[in-house]
Amino acid sequence: MKKYAIQALVILIIGSAMGFVYNIVSPEGISIIAAENKTLTGFRMVTTEETQLYLREGGNVVLIDSRSPEEYFLGHIPGAINIPEGQVDEYFRKFEQKLKKAQLLIVYCSGGSCGTSEEVAKELISRGIPDSKVAVDQDGLPGWIRSKKPIETGAQK
Numbered sequence: 536m537k538k539y540a541i542q543a544l545v546i547l548i549i550g551s552a553m554g555f556v557y558n559i560v561s562p563e564g565i566s567i568i569a570a571e572n573k574t575l576t577g578f579r580m581v582t583t584e585e586t587q588l589y590l591r592e593g594g595n596v597v598l599i600d601s602r603s604p605e606e607y608f609l610g611h612i613p614g615a616i617n618i619p620e621g622q623v624d625e626y627f628r629k630f631e632q633k634l635k636k637a638q639l640l641i642v643y644c645s646g647g648s649c650g651t652s653e654e655v656a657k658e659l660i661s662r663g664i665p666d667s668k669v670a671v672d673q674d675g676l677p678g679w680i681r682s683k684k685p686i687e688t689g690a691q692k
Contacts, residue, residue, distance in 0.1 A: 597641070
C-alpha cells in the first residue's frame with residue numbers, strides 16, 4: 536500500500552511539473568502571477584468609479600481630456616485639461632510642470648472604442664512621465680455622464 540502511495544505521489548509531482556512547464560511555454564497559457572490591470576504599454580486602465588474615488592481621496596490627480604478642442608469646448612469633466620491626440624507636443628510644453636508634479640494622470644476620451652486616450656497616455660510616458668503615474672479611464676466622458684456627475688463647457692482656462 537505504501538509503495539502505491541509513493542508511486543501516485545511521484546506521478547502527481549511529475550504531471551504537475553510537466554503541466555506547469557507547458558503552461559509557461561504555451562502562448563495560450565494562464566498567467567501564474569496575478570497581474571495588475573496594466574496594458575502592454577504600462578499604463579493601467581481604470582473605471583469611472585475608480586476615477587471618482589481617486590478624485591475624492593484628494594491627492595494631486597490631473598484629469599486629461601484627449602479629445603479635440605472642439606469636443607472639449609462642448610463638454611468635459613470639471614477641472615480637466617485638454618491635451619488632444621496629435622497635438623501632445625504643444626500641450627505638453629504648456630502643462631509640463633503640472634503633469635510632472637501630479638501623483639496620478641487620468642486620461643479619458645469618448646469611451647468605448649475611442650483610442651485617443653491610450654495614444655495620449657503612451658505619448659506622456661514617452662516624454663518621461665512614469666507609467667505608474669498614468670491611467671486611462673476606459674469609460675471616458677460617457678461613463679462620467681452615466682454616473683450623473685457634472686460636466687462643464689467652454690474653452691480651456
